[in-house]
Amino acid sequence: MTASGALDAPAASRPMPSLAAFTQRLRDRLIMQEDPATAAYDRIMRRLGISIGIAGIIVGGVELPEVAEQGRYAPAWWTVAAVVLAFGWYPIIAVVSAVSGPRAIRFVCGCAAMSFLGALASIPFGLKLHTVDATTVWPFRVTALAVTAAVLAWTSRVTVVYLLTAATSAALATVYTVSAVTPQHVTENFLRSAGLAALFVWCGTAATGAAARVDRESAIASRRAASQAAAHSRDRERARFAALIHDAVLSTLLEASRAGTKSDVLQRQAERTLEQLDECRGAQRDPDLLDARSAVLFLRAAVHEINPSIRFATRTWPGYDDLRMPVHSASTIAAALTEAVRNSLRHAAVPGREVRRTVTATVSAGSIRIVFTDDGAGFDLAAVSADRLGISMSILGRMRQLAGGSAFVESQRGEGTTVTLVWGGDGSR
Known part of the structure; x- marks a missing residue:
């Protein structure tokens, strides 16, 4: 980053x-x-x-x-x-x-x-x-x-x-x-x-x-967005299971009913179908878990609700499809991220030019890393007292209280601000 x-x-x-x-x-x-x-x-x-x-x-x-x-x-x-x-x-x-x-x-x-x-x-x-x-x-x-x-x-x-x-x-x-x-x-x-x-x-x-x-x-809109994201994830799981039943199970049964003799092709198809069913059963997902795509969409929607002009980029590492994020974790990260965005919109302005703001989400197999940057006015971190709740509680405190979460804030006057939010999934399952 x-x-x-x-x-x-x-x-x-x-x-x-x-x-x-x-x-x-x-x-x-x-x-x-x-x-x-x-x-x-x-x-x-x-x-x-x-x-x-x-x-x-x-x-x-x-x-x-x-x-x-x-x-x-x-x-x-x-x-x-x-x-x-x-x-x-x-x-x-x-x-x-x-x-x-x-x-x-x-x-x-x-x-x-x-x-x-x-x-x-x-x-x-x-x-x-x-x-x-x-x-x-x-x-x-x-x-x-x-x-x-x-x-x-x-x-x-x-x-x-x-x-x-x-x-x-x-x-x-x-x-x-x-x-x-x-x-x-x-x-x-x-x-x-x-x-x-x-x-x-x-x-x-x-x-x-x-x-x-x-x-x-x-608060209601935030909860509704989280519920919609969870519902979307459940619908995707139902569709995936329905496709498996239709394309594998029913097809295998139909071929078995038609075959009068032993068939190697049918045997391999039946074995593969049983493997897929075992994978589906073993990897049964909690309906309150978001996959990588749903988590990114949820965070992007939270940012664009504050300001649609902010660029939201996504990077993926091999195995990112395995990410499963609890809805409450996504909501916590979204709240910390939107607080950073609001702070930037309110006091990072520089007279005479437009401030560029970007959110980059990097997704891997078991973690997600969100980096918000602006090239605005910035501020002196050493001058920020510990009792200022915007940074200490709304951003850093939120992420510290989240299992597997952490946050970092970097800023200097005249050099913009970078807020990094990391969730590693520890203790989420």
């Missing part, structure tokens, strides 16, 4: 500026922590978390003049504490969403949502009754942002309860602080706050729900 070729563009091999290098490492972090079983859900959680964190920072900056204006009516300590409670978690959400997984994102988003309620609850301690000369108190306008954080933190039912609680608290805070207030004003404020927050709840819930459905459908 050959490693991927050198880059065509010399500029790509030059050292990256520090900011660009940090961005690249951050993108690597995002991709490599994904669990393939929940890849779409993890990605949407990260993207929503980063968006909410940045939005919180922007809203905080926009609200600063109003905060300063209304801060004239309150002690300085309360203004600082309320700003920290209302906006302090959003930079943390952005950072955590960039470098960690859904569990950490849910935790910090829940902290941000509860912290906002704390800011509302602190208003009576900082502002006096009917002292603010404005239409609303400034935390009122942060309600929708806090509810959006709650979408990522809790279930839809809990989020709806939080929405009603936050919108009601914000409306009551306006009643307490604003100097001129009417029932119509309070109702309008509540409906405006709850309506805008409900829109964000619907969008966030729809996005996370759709991502979860994508993960479920991907």
Whole structure:
């Protein structure tokens, strides 16, 4: 197997500026922590978390003049504490969403949502009754942002309860602080706050729900493909046995019925038929085993489902027809292979040229070797920490846990990436 070729563009091999290098490492972090079983859900959680964190920072900056204006009516300590409670978690959400997984994102988003309620609850301690000369108190306008954080933190039912609680608290805070207030004003404020927050709840819930459905459908499609491959293998075995019965057994019996005397030709034909039946009985195959052709077709279909333009080449050694691969082994190899393909498609791009990607399957009597190569940007293996799940678990870990399986990853910045998956069939029968 050959490693991927050198880059065509010399500029790509030059050292990256520090900011660009940090961005690249951050993108690597995002991709490599994904669990393939929940890849779409993890990605949407990260993207929503980063968006909410940045939005919180922007809203905080926009609200600063109003905060300063209304801060004239309150002690300085309360203004600082309320700003920290209302906006302090959003930079943390952005950072955590960039470098960690859904569990950490849910935790910090829940902290941000509860912290906002704390800011509302602190208003009576900082502002006096009917002292603010404005239409609303400034935390009122942060309600929708806090509810959006709650979408990522809790279930839809809990989020709806939080929405009603936050919108009601914000409306009551306006009643307490604003100097001129009417029932119509309070109702309008509540409906405006709850309506805008409900829109964000619907969008966030729809996005996370759709991502979860994508993960479920991907898992179902993978199992269906494995079942179809196994069914195809069983059909081939039935057809082979039926052909043997028709061409050998029935033909021998027919000749025997016609022959009135001893025939050497008939005797040899009968002996050969018995040998074929013994071979068929001795080599009876498990219907959940894939032959060489079915295994290659299964892996090719998995790759082309991700990107049909990737070249898939096959090499065979003498005796490759004897390969018998369990369906679960083929599924594990396909999952590791498609993870390598997805990683390459996401972050191996090189500006100004097309990245070449190739999968080569080498099949022998008792083993199969899959090599995926690209001549893209590559990455520094020494800089990859052990807790990055994309390589350590989704590729290397999967293959280590597979009986007879192993995997190797080779890459350097500017020199592409090679991922090798090997299955030797040990312990498969």
